Amino acid sequence: MSKKVGRAVTEKHFALQNHDYFSKLEGSKHIATLTSQLNLENLLNQFNPKAILDWGSGIGTLTNLAHKVCDPKLYAFEQDKYCRDLAAINLAGLPVEYVSEDYIPVDIEAAFLDGEISKLQINRLIASKNLKFIFIEGWRNKTVIEISRQLQRKGYAAKFERHGGWLSYYSKPEGFEKGGAWFILEKTNKPKVLISRLKRIKSTGAAADPIMKAFFELSTKTHKFRHPKSTFLSRKRAL
Numbered sequence: 001m002s003k004k005v006g007r008a009v010t011e012k013h014f015a016l017q018n019h020d021y022f023s024k025l026e027g028s029k030h031i032a033t034l035t036s037q038l039n040l041e042n043l044l045n046q047f048n049p050k051a052i053l054d055w056g057s058g059i060g061t062l063t064n065l066a067h068k069v070c071d072p073k074l075y076a077f078e079q080d081k082y083c084r085d086l087a088a089i090n091l092a093g094l095p096v097e098y099v100s101e102d103y104i105p106v107d108i109e110a111a112f113l114d115g116e117i118s119k120l121q122i123n124r125l126i127a128s129k130n131l132k133f134i135f136i137e138g139w140r141n142k143t144v145i146e147i148s149r150q151l152q153r154k155g156y157a158a159k160f161e162r163h164g165g166w167l168s169y170y171s172k173p174e175g176f177e178k179g180g181a182w183f184i185l186e187k188t189n190k191p192k193v194l195i196s197r198l199k200r201i202k203s204t205g206a207a208a209d210p211i212m213k214a215f216f217e218l219s220t221k222t223h224k225f226r227h228p229k230s231t232f233l234s235r236k237r238a239l
């Protein structure tokens with residue numbers, strides 16, 4: 001049994017109502033967890049962004065949360081038409097501007113990432129002058145490591161946190177579910193930027209990344225060497 005940690009979730013939280021509401025809707029299988037929504041609500045209250053970008057907005061869960069908490073200008077990116085159509089119903093009346101994959105608005109003050117994002121798109125995202133925080137839903141380790149790297153190049157120090165320790169006993173009796181990760185950005189001088197990056201190396205998992213890559217490459221090479229037989233065998237096993 002895991003320990004009960006974190007703050008109590010009260011009915012006052014928009015995240016709770018939002019999670020309850022969206023989890024009953026069509027297409028809700030992949031929505032952000034309650035823990036993530038609580039953590040994001042906390043950030044929205046803290047930074048009160050005037051414009052947000054919900055990247056991989058799905059059926060609109062996090063877009064709606066942002067609207068309820070601080071009523072910002074809403075941008076979203078969603079490649080799946082089925083999800084966009086559902087979001088249009090779920091967010092009826094909200095002025096959400098859908099952006100294309102090669103356009104990141106320059107006025108955004110917060111970004112939520114819950115979909116695939118390329119290095120170039122991250123580069124454009126971080127170019128937004130007033131960006132205060134980036135929230136990443138789920139694990140998305142590659143995205144986290146790439147953002148951490150690019151923040152340093154763009155002259156940002158950033159505090160990184162993963163899962164805030166909220167206890168989501170509503171959905172998981174054992175009290176654990178993923179709660180997202182986030183960078184809180186600060187433009188500052190070069191030494192501070194560097195120190196901040198070094199501090200993030202461990203917490204973002206960047207230290208282990210080269211080891212994982214080397215392991216992956218090695219296992220791919222081994223796999224190629226054994227290719228004809230092992231592929232045949234694994235196909236047979238899969239049947």
Ligand SMILES: C[S@@+](CC[C@H](N)C(=O)[O-])C[C@H]1O[C@@H](n2cnc3c(N)ncnc32)[C@H](O)[C@@H]1O
Binds near residue numbers: 114
């Ligand atoms: C984890 S989901 C995003 C969820 C979104 N942030 C939310 O909380 O509603 C990531 C991606 O999966 C795809 N997706 C999510 N739900 C889907 C569904 N019901 N059917 C097909 N694709 C889905 C969408 O392209 C979406 O951007």
